[in-house]
Amino acid sequence: MRNKATTKEVQEAKDELFEVTVLPYVNSAYNLARWFTRNQHDAEDLVQEAFLRALRSFQTFIPGHDARAWLLAIVRNCCRTWYRKSRFDATTVPFTEDAAITIATWADPEALLIENVDSRVIHQALEDLALEHREILILRELEELSYKEIAEIIQVPLGTVMSRLSRARKEFHRRLGKATTEVTQ
Amino acid sequence: MSCEEVCAFLDAYTDRELDVMASLQFERHFAECARCRAVCEEYEQLSREVRTCIPRFDAPQGLERKIRAELHLGNRPSPRPKHIAGRNWRSWAFAASFTGLLVSSAIVLSLLRRPVSDVVAQEVVSSHIRSLMANHLSDVASSDQHIVKPWFSGKLDFAPVVKDLSTKGFPLEGGRLDYLDNRPVAALVYKHRQHTINLFLWPSSQSDFTPRTLSMKGYNVVHWTQSRMAYWAVSDLNRAELNEFARELRAAGSS
Numbered sequence: 001m002r003n004k005a006t007t008k009e010v011q012e013a014k015d016e017l018f019e020v021t022v023l024p025y026v027n028s029a030y031n032l033a034r035w036f037t038r039n040q041h042d043a044e045d046l047v048q049e050a051f052l053r054a055l056r057s058f059q060t061f062i063p064g065h066d067a068r069a070w071l072l073a074i075v076r077n078c079c080r081t082w083y084r085k086s087r088f089d090a091t092t093v094p095f096t097e098d099a100a101i102t103i104a105t106w107a108d109p110e111a112l113l114i115e116n117v118d119s120r121v122i123h124q125a126l127e128d129l130a131l132e133h134r135e136i137l138i139l140r141e142l143e144e145l146s147y148k149e150i151a152e153i154i155q156v157p158l159g160t161v162m163s164r165l166s167r168a169r170k171e172f173h174r175r176l177g178k179a180t181t182e183v184t185q
Numbered sequence: 186m187s188c189e190e191v192c193a194f195l196d197a198y199t200d201r202e203l204d205v206m207a208s209l210q211f212e213r214h215f216a217e218c219a220r221c222r223a224v225c226e227e228y229e230q231l232s233r234e235v236r237t238c239i240p241r242f243d244a245p246q247g248l249e250r251k252i253r254a255e256l257h258l259g260n261r262p263s264p265r266p267k268h269i270a271g272r273n274w275r276s277w278a279f280a281a282s283f284t285g286l287l288v289s290s291a292i293v294l295s296l297l298r299r300p301v302s303d304v305v306a307q308e309v310v311s312s313h314i315r316s317l318m319a320n321h322l323s324d325v326a327s328s329d330q331h332i333v334k335p336w337f338s339g340k341l342d343f344a345p346v347v348k349d350l351s352t353k354g355f356p357l358e359g360g361r362l363d364y365l366d367n368r369p370v371a372a373l374v375y376k377h378r379q380h381t382i383n384l385f386l387w388p389s390s391q392s393d394f395t396p397r398t399l400s401m402k403g404y405n406v407v408h409w410t411q412s413r414m415a416y417w418a419v420s421d422l423n424r425a426e427l428n429e430f431a432r433e434l435r436a437a438g439s440s
Contacts (some may be wrong), residue, residue, distance in 0.1 A: 019258050026252065030244035044248055046205070051252045122238050141236045147202045166196045169235050176238075 018058050019074065021067045022051075028068055028090040028143055029075045035138050036079040038127055046082055050075040069145055108149065125175035133168035140165055186214045191221045194337040199229050213271035226425065237397045305417070306408070308365045310401045312372070313383045313419040316361075322374045322381065323359025333360045339370055341378055343388045345371035346414060355382070355430050365417075375430065381429060382420040396431045407431045411438055 005013075021158045029050055033043040054061075061070050064126050126134055132154075139150050156164070197203045198211050199297040215222040223434045252258075316322050317382055332346040340362055349357040363385060370387040389410050396409040405427045407418045416434070420427055434438040 013256055015256075018256075023249070023252070024256070026244045026249045027241075032244045032250060034242040041243075044245065044251075047244070047248065048252055048255060051256060055256050070271050099283065123240065126239065137235070137239060141239050147197070147200070162194070162196050162202075165200075169196075169232060172235055173231050 003050045014058060015055075017063075018055055021063075022054055022058070022071055025068045025071050026051075029071055031142060032072055032075050032135070032138055033079055035126065035134055036076075036131070039084065042082065046078045047075065050078045053078065059094060066077075068143070069153065072139070072143065072145070076153055076183070079135075089126060125172055128175060131167065132164060133169065133171055136161070136165050137168050137172060186210045188214075188218060188221050192224070195225060195228050196232075198225070201231050230424070233310055233398065246415075305366045306399060306401060306406055308384055309383075309406060309419050310404050310415045312363055312365060312385070313404060314402070316363075316372070316374075316383060317381065322361065322383075324361040325422065327358075327361035328357045332358060333373070333421065336360060337362075341369055341371060343371075345373070345386050346412075347373060348434060349377065350430070350433050350437065352431045353429075354378075355433060377422055377426060377430065378419075380420050380422040382418055382422060382427070384434070385419075386414050386419040389413055391415065396428065396435075398428060400424075411435055 026047070029047045030043060033046040033050070034040065037043050037046065050071070054071055057074075061067065084117070127135070136150065136154065139145050139153060145153070147158055147165075150165075151158050151161045154161070190401070191198075191211060194203065194207070194211075198208065201208075205209065215225065257409055271436050325333055327349065328349055330347040330349045334345065337360065339346055345360075347357070347360070351357070355377050356373040358376050358381075360371060360373045363370050365385055366387070368387060370385050371388070373384040375382040375384060391410050393410050393412070396407050398405065398407050400406065404419055404421055405424050407416075407430070409416050409431060416431075418427060418431055418434075420430075422430070
């Protein structure tokens, strides 16, 4: 008689695999959601929702692939939905994708220093960024995802990842109070 | 490769996202074009500063528990995420909530204040200035690491990593004891051209992170941890060369 695993056993095996593969990335998930929503309460809700969705669609996850990138794509989708539903924040900087690549030359080389920049200034600068810029900075600088992974998560071409990242970095740096003159090439 | 192409792909280059062939083309261009090289260095600096100063939020206590409960998973402690080869996890652990307390934004912002390392940075710079003023740089003056390293034994409760980097342009000049971050530390003195570099090191419980650069009172400071040691290098040397020093030291340290 063939030994068939019961549905319960299969489910338990799946849960355990999920636990080992995906659950370790709660921090990454929360961090992305927290910067996205700019408040803890919504971030927590979104993370819980994301994990629920992740478990439900776990069969679509290919073992051996990067579980963190997979999870963050789900988190990001949840955040996007939340964003569309939430009231439009008038203080949000409107986002424009600038096709021109700009080269920044520094008016004052000494201005590159981040001497004594207050954490509050850094935090505020990030919060004030357009959402598209903030999320790409988080995905690249904190999560160290590759351009390809980022392209998949935010659903844009590779070239856009590069140009958007470039703008995001410069914009963030500018908001930290550094002087730059931009030369458009 | 034209300057326009270089500028268009500068991010990919500094992020190491270009393939080997393209990277080589970049380097060939930089060998001939000082302007692009300068722009690239400035951009790498910007990129580094952005990367090292973005704070990370750790999930609040209890969130993982809530998730487990909702998903009907067990309550086993979560395994730490595996380190992906070649990537460092940089985390400033900001606890963003206290259970049972109303967290005002002022409290959260104060939690986001840079960790103790800012205070240490000030101490490091002051110590560097003092050592130059009093002309008290070394208690054991030798460029031989086999003389300098054993000198510390019995004087410190740890064995400092001492490497001579003369072949890289950073000869060791000697060492001394110092007191920073409320503990005795090793101070190693290096020279680069006419500039003195003080390298302070002591044991750290923090996990490895890649060098952070900052400037204070006109001095440049580079700080990192490697193999459970905290390293602070301070000098009036320019950032690029001080970072080079850090790079060489880190490479020597991992061998």
